[in-house]
Amino acid sequence: MVKGNMHSSVNIVSTGTVLQDNHSHINKKICSHCDKPINIDKTNRKPALKALGKYFHEECFVCHDCSRPLRPKYFPFDHQHNGNVETLLLCQYDYFKRNGLLCHVCDEPLRGLYFTAFGNRYDEEHFSCTICKTPCGVKKCFIHDDQLYCRFHFMKYFSKRCIGCKFPISDQYIEFPKGDQVLCWHPECYGIHKYWHVDLSSDTLNLPEIPKLEFNPTISTESNYSEQASNLDKQMQAFSFILNKTWSILYRFEEEAASCISDMFQSLTISDQKKGVEATALLVLKTGCLFKGLDSLNIFQIDTQQKDLPHTLPSYRESPDFKPNYLKLPKNLSKKLMIYLQFLRKLNQDDKKSSLNISLCMSTITGLAQYLKLLTRYGLHIALERNRYLKTVNPLMKFLKEVEKNEIFDSDPFRYINIPINTNDNCVRCQTYIQDECIQFNEYRWHLKCFSCNICSESIKPSDVTDATFNKEKMFILCSRCSVDDEVSVPGFKYVTNLSQLIFLLKIALVKTKTVMDLQNKDNKVANIYENGNVPSKFSMEQTYIRTLNDVKRLKSRRESIRVSNEKKEARKSVVLEIPETELGSGKREDKNLIIKTDTPTENSGRDEQLFGNNKTLTLDDISRIVAAEQARELRPNAFTHFKTLEDGSDEFNSNERKRTGVYYSELDKSALVTLKYISLSLLMSDLKKFNDYSFDFEKLRQQISREVRPSQNGNFWNKMWNIVNKDGKKSAPRKVFGTNLDDLSLYCGVDSELGVGPSKIRVPVLVDELISSLKQLDMSVEGIFRKNGNIRRLRELTNQIDAFPSRSIDFSKENAIQLSALLKKFLRELPDPLLTSDLYLLWISSAKISATVRKQKLFSLIFALLPLYNRNVLEVLLSFLNWTSSFSYIENEMGSKMDIHNLSTVIAPNILSSGLETPHNVEMKSLEVPADTFAQNNGENHFLAIEVIDFLITHSEDICMVPTFLMKLLEETKNLKLSTFEDINAYVLESLLHNKIDYSEFEIRKSPIVKNAVTKITRSSVLEVKGAIEISQ
16 A cells, blocks of 8 residues: 655555454463464463464564564564565564664664665664764765765765866766776766867866865864865855856857758758858857857957967967967868858859869868867867966856857848948958958948058057047048047947958858849749759758768767766655554554655656767767768769669669668677678688689688687586686786787777767777877868878877876877877887788788779778777778868868878878888888888889778778678678588588679669769769879869
């Protein structure tokens, strides 16, 4: 029976009974406890006790658990045993013990009010801090070593510390294993570090540090405890407010900006000019809020505007060219937006020259996301540096306040852009274009150098513009002295920052673009470009993009989801209302119940949550993944096989997407991976023998795969012995990083990285994860990335620092992109065995020589499947990163890194694909312009073939990490047939080949149609023998 209401619940545990003396007769009874007769002495008339319908000797009427006499009270307890219910007679202590109603501290029965916390129960007196005896609140309950503490003492002595901000963790936190460390983070601190590589700290937030002290029980409680506790609460409240505000505002801005860029990309794919220009306008308005936040920090202003600020900022970069690199980001961003608007204007034009460059389109979208992220990160960092310098949090609060205003703009952006179509963006005096900071008076603007008095010709400084006046009739500028004699002139000049001027120019471009598009739509009725039956319908293209979008969100949700633990638990308050105790001699049967009233816990209290697992939103990091997925779809040979269906009049959308398995290598278990290797090896052997190529020894490779096979799970004894032997035979943790085996590094100094392509985290060395994550936070358009070697002395210092602590994370925030890319190359170059392995070197090179494209791609896929686990993991992360890096090779007007896929392949190939006979220092290319002649001569044709291999892998980085359809089908078939040995699998594969059961159609290339006046010009990708570049037909 359960009673309850909206606020509490009543639990009835058992039903009580009454024991009575039996004087009515003196017949012999059998004692239920000892099974002996009960002899009643007629002289003393000792009673025979009766309880629950059974008789007992008085000395046998004891507690079932502890044998204590039950007089004068006993407690019946229903005990279930083998499906039967047996009622036991217990004393008060054991009855409460069996019901779990003993105080965890004093071990006394809980009668009346008690609390439940951390799986234990406490009476009202002992539900208090072990140190100060202050009662613990229901929502402020902390435990350490099975002892309760108040919030103050827990944070002072025992709480975990966030690795980012160094503040105590008193609520939710994330445990993140990295190497031999388990790092703890506030969820918000982890998010800020994850997305912008910036850490908050006490000095950047103008808050006192909270040191962690050692608890000494011999020292008496603090005399000023109340004051200290109050101060700590105020500090933590202030910290939590700033932390939550920083995270929530910047993350929302990131989501909103990513949504706009995604809509812009989709508009290109479906040729929707209206949606594209509106998404661009919305992004410009939101970017304007970010720019105003940056302006509040005076980062991008002339030196005359920041005399009171430290000139050493940003202090976290040692490279002298770091600040100029960041100062060019706003212009780079505006150029990307201008290029995008050019793309929009080209859509729907009949001119054949209007066909769009696919690579440039995707590079533009990737660049927009990256530059916005870099500017957000730069603004946050400088705001924190200003906090540190000025001893206040005002710079950060001003920055966040301006950025938060972007939430005002949610739809219909052009109602916020009040700029006439005839707005002039030239200087009034020199009539030249104004791109930098200037002076404004209503619709008129002047260069700073052109802003001088028309009477005395004295130059007017930006700080004095408010004193100057303007005579609109004469179009004269008057300084403060000359304006005294001019009664018509009026004040109103204001200084316009670099960033404000950029937004102004973008708004002009938006208004003009929209006007041109409206006129085209009105005059030409804009014939539907999809009327031609030789191209996909607009609906089909849109559905394809939406599917890509959903795939990216789904993979992100699975890959980035992190469990959030709780340091604090909410206690539940309960009250024991009634106990089924019975007194002897009462003379009547009582019917009492154990009734407990428990407060209903708040929703989700004490429950672990999942962070970053939302599959409904996008961030700027996801844009590059969307671009990569769309690029992979464009490059797939069969991407347009559905055209034939459309030509035949069918409305069904049969794109090649259905032929992709959607299964990534990172999702498969070890057993499946070994089987895949056997299948791939068998197919390779058959292919090479078919073409009379017997130059490769497959037996060595087969033996290596066989060593990866674990004993059958059916043999439990031998399986345990295998584990014991391998456990005892484990190598010690590596003493350095550079030059150490990749397997050992990943096992002992590894981290489950989110940088992979698939939905699962993949194990890679900490150094690889840290380097690539840091590089993603830098400007990758710097010329010479991966080509230049950086500072050799600094490279050596970093190497020694990393080798000294192999499993620890290194702070790379003070390094530039050139230095970090050189360090990554050095790590790859010094691996004992090349990343693509020396055992597979001849296979890679031989496959690159093949002219038949279908066979070449098939062999590359088979060789990739043969890679060792950790080699494939690192290669997956590296290829995805290099593909992304190539998108910054060109911006505009000869700007960019110049490192396209071919150039990246040229400098990376010698470091990851070699026979293993060359020494590491000989294989490095010193520069792109001056190749290593000796290396090329010694290796001959193989040098260029290796470049072609890497070019193919980078270009197809998205698809190469996915298990091919034909391999997945063979894997399922061998699994169903329970084939496990190479001999059995090889026999089955050969039989399948003999009967033509293996379908390689996913590699077939069919001539792609030339699409006129479409979104992009659909072309066939081809890998050139030496260049290894993707050619786009013009």
